[in-house]
């Protein structure tokens with residue numbers, strides 16, 4: 001069979017860093033070892049019933065069986081705007097400042113096609129969600145990594161970027177609460193970021209998928225739009241995936257600066273045909289009635305966090321206590337690499353954790369634990385790691 005040559009943009013993709021883990025996982029499994037995966041950022045809890053019931057009712061309506069509108073149902077965009085108002089005190093115009101997405105990954109992946117030209121620079125706070133540099137590369141842009149480390153509290157050093165780099169930068173990507181580190185951004189950082197983006201004419205992309213996974217009601221994560229002037233320069237990606245255990249449903253949203261939202265919409269109009277309206281109506285139910293459920297999920301993740309962090313520290317592992325997200329970010333033991341440690345844990349215990357370098361070079365020397373198994377399995381995983 002003819003082997004067709006891949007397009008350069010695909011051939012140039014960085015090697016898939018989890019390939020070795022996947023191989024090892026299959027090997028360990030074939031030996032009959034019980035695998036506990038703390039590897040993937042996908043909630044283990046089911047979607048609340050009332051959302052499923054809303055889907056069921058909406059799916060029966062014939063008008064929902066046709067092509068949806070490109071920008072999303074107005075009722076969904078209104079629910080998004082109302083949710084932003086209630087949660088963050090932010091005003092959004094549902095007609096011009098909200099677009100529905102087939103999950104926020106879809107929007108993040110398409111966004112650079114609307115705004116990045118070949119040779120443009122994207123600043124990427126890293127360790128990072130891999131989609132930012134990949135999508136930048138698909139659009140012909142280049143990425144400049146801004147390292148997030150314990151020394152800078154996992155906040156990019158905006159002053160370390162030269163004037164020439166700011167000049168060339170078309171966009172900066174940040175993600176708080178952060179995957180994979182669990183770090184959150186204080187208001188002062190966001191103020192500085194918005195000022196810098198405005199002063200330099202840089203598009204500010206905020207990936208806010210985890211704002212509802214917080215553990216201290218006194219320190220609720222912010223939307224970038226709580227900062228005055230942010231709408232001048234920013235677009236924020238959000239999602240129902242993590243908040244309401246809806247990763248499989250594929251529904252999210254982008255909000256903010258009208259020209260940015262509309263530019264993204266232009267790409268989408270030419271690529272997809274929107275989200276099944278029944279899913280959007282279920283999304284309206286989630287956004288308008290989901291808060292008590294989101295609160296109960298927070299309590300579950302907090303219990304897991306408070307179980308895991310002390311146990312890992314007792315083993316001598318240096319782990320952050322995250323204020324938000326369901327991730328723990330820990331240093332690998334001295335003298336080991338991320339890949340080496342993760343392989344050793346998997347081979348000897350059957351527990352899957354994620355090597356930090358899979359999220360970019362600044363993640364080397366760390367590993368990520370996703371708190372996405374129940375308490376008993378988590379306890380079992382921890383005791384296996386302790387006996388390593």
Ligand SMILES: *Cc1c(COP(=O)(O)O)cnc(C)c1O
Pocket residue numbers: 041102103104105106129175179207209238239240241242247250251252
């Ligand atoms: C999970 C996640 C998303 C959300 O993905 P969806 O496509 O909305 O399911 C976005 N950004 C980050 C950093 C994530 O971890």
